[in-house]
Amino acid sequence: MSSLPSLEQLHAIGAKQQPSYDDPAALAAAVERLRTLPPLVFAGECDELKAKIAAASRGEAFLLQGGDCAETFVGATADNTRNKLRVLLQMAVVLTYAASVPVVKVGRLAGQYAKPRSSDTETRETPEGPVTLPAYRGDAVNGFEFTPESRRPDPQRLLDVYHSSASTLNLVRAFTTGGYADLRQVHTWNSEFVRNSPVGQHYEAMAAEIDRALTFMQAIGADPDEFHRVDFYSSHEALLLEYEHAMTRIDSRTEQPYNVSGHMVWIGERTRQLDGAHVEYFSHISNPIGCKLGPSATADDALALAARLNPTNEPGRLTFITRFGAGKIRDGLPALVEKVTAEGVDVAWVCDAMHGNTFEASNGYKTRRFEDVLDEVQGFFDVHRALGTVPAGILVENTGDDVTEIIGGGEELDEQGLAHRYESVVDPRLNRVQSLELAFQVAGMLQKR
Numbered sequence: 001m002s003s004l005p006s007l008e009q010l011h012a013i014g015a016k017q018q019p020s021y022d023d024p025a026a027l028a029a030a031v032e033r034l035r036t037l038p039p040l041v042f043a044g045e046c047d048e049l050k051a052k053i054a055a056a057s058r059g060e061a062f063l064l065q066g067g068d069c070a071e072t073f074v075g076a077t078a079d080n081t082r083n084k085l086r087v088l089l090q091m092a093v094v095l096t097y098a099a100s101v102p103v104v105k106v107g108r109l110a111g112q113y114a115k116p117r118s119s120d121t122e123t124r125e126t127p128e129g130p131v132t133l134p135a136y137r138g139d140a141v142n143g144f145e146f147t148p149e150s151r152r153p154d155p156q157r158l159l160d161v162y163h164s165s166a167s168t169l170n171l172v173r174a175f176t177t178g179g180y181a182d183l184r185q186v187h188t189w190n191s192e193f194v195r196n197s198p199v200g201q202h203y204e205a206m207a208a209e210i211d212r213a214l215t216f217m218q219a220i221g222a223d224p225d226e227f228h229r230v231d232f233y234s235s236h237e238a239l240l241l242e243y244e245h246a247m248t249r250i251d252s253r254t255e256q257p258y259n260v261s262g263h264m265v266w267i268g269e270r271t272r273q274l275d276g277a278h279v280e281y282f283s284h285i286s287n288p289i290g291c292k293l294g295p296s297a298t299a300d301d302a303l304a305l306a307a308r309l310n311p312t313n314e315p316g317r318l319t320f321i322t323r324f325g326a327g328k329i330r331d332g333l334p335a336l337v338e339k340v341t342a343e344g345v346d347v348a349w350v351c352d353a354m355h356g357n358t359f360e361a362s363n364g365y366k367t368r369r370f371e372d373v374l375d376e377v378q379g380f381f382d383v384h385r386a387l388g389t390v391p392a393g394i395l396v397e398n399t400g401d402d403v404t405e406i407i408g409g410g411e412e413l414d415e416q417g418l419a420h421r422y423e424s425v426v427d428p429r430l431n432r433v434q435s436l437e438l439a440f441q442v443a444g445m446l447q448k449r
């Protein structure tokens with residue numbers, strides 16, 4: 001860990017996927033303001049999550065990380081936050097009940113506002129001919145609207161990220177401790193729309209069993225706190241150095257730097273260069289961290305990253321989030337897991353079943369197939385079973401709403417159906433029914449683990 005390099009030192013190392021701001025004074029002012037604002041999370045909570053991820057890496061718990069691909073400021077409403085939380089609580093209860101394993105709940109939420117992009121620019125055809133503007137990089141950077149004003153990176157947005165994250169987290173804390181997450185509410189989390197689907201009915205049957213079990217527990221005088229509240233953690237890709245650096249503070253207990261903008265932060269596939277600024281920054285913070293590993297990652301890359309990011313081999317500190325794609329995971333993952341395990345490196349293996357499965361539908365929508373998502377998770381479990389190692393969790397992009405962004409699943413959404421309610425500003429998300437379907441399938445895999 002040790003002393004954090006300055007922002008200037010990090011930029012001198014070279015950071016990928018950073019916006020080009022045209023007003024350095026406004027950027028400096030936003031960073032200075034951020035440095036004065038209170039932490040959004042506490043270092044002690046980050047340590048608590050680290051211990052839970054360590055348990056997941058040993059197979060004593062299971063990590064469920066989910067939420068939007070990209071949060072938006074207009075989307076940070078009470079209804080949206082409740083819906084997102086609700087679907088994750090439903091998924092968690094399915095996994096816990098069906099597989100008898102504690103679920104560590106981590107939202108891609110309250111900070112997931114910055115996106116790496118394949119291209120710095122976007123070109124659209126207009127009546128006046130093709131127009132090229134900076135790519136949308138998430139609300140933390142610029143606006144989605146395709147105009148020069150909106151696409152200009154605006155440092156003021158970094159402060160908006162802070163305030164939006166603070167209000168989301170405040171609501172999440174209220175929901176998770178104030179009664180909404182009470183297990184007695186297990187039925188009310190199931191909305192009308194879901195209840196009428198086959199998976200919704202499956203869920204209702206399970207919820208009725210949980211009710212009976214709770215009544216029994218109460219009758220014998222057992223009513224632990226855990227029945228009434230849940231632990232829920234926030235996470236995001238720590239992409240924008242200005243924001244993440246300004247939100248890094250020295251913990252008074254340990255005197256170590258923590259990123260206090262989210263409990264867990266991760267390094268994306270496009271910024272995990274061993275000699276890059278992101279890896280350098282992450283090597284100095286004490287949070288539990290994730291690092292994405294795509295099909296181009298070698299076992300030696302994984303070992304070198306682990307040596308830089310977790311030199312003391314602290315359990316729960318490092319999660320490798322693999323995102324190979326359904327077609328590649330069975331061939332690609334074994335070499336990584338084998339070598340990392342053989343070297344005695346302590347990591348939690350989590351399957352991001354989304355980012356290797358994206359493609360453009362014939363009508364232009366960016367989508368994924370539900371069956372590919374499921375197949376990648378199955379491949380992930382298969383590989384770990386064959387190697388005798390632990391599949392510690394999954395990462396999904398999902399929403400609490402009934403959007404139409406991913407094809408397939410029980411509702412058999414097809415490419416034409418994507419237009420019905422496609423709302424994501426970057427990548428497609430599982431809707432509520434698809435999220436629950438996945439949870440039941442994963443619960444089955446977990447039972448066999």
Ligand SMILES: O=C[C@H](O)[C@H](O)COP(=O)(O)O
Nearest residue numbers: 069115116117118119426427
């Ligand atoms: O969410 C992940 C990335 O930001 C995204 O997949 C990149 O998308 P792009 O290829 O459309 O830029």
Ligand SMILES: C=C(OP(=O)(O)O)C(=O)O
Nearest residue numbers: 116268269270292323355
């Ligand atoms: C950008 C993401 O994924 P990746 O870095 O794996 O492409 C993400 O999870 O939002």
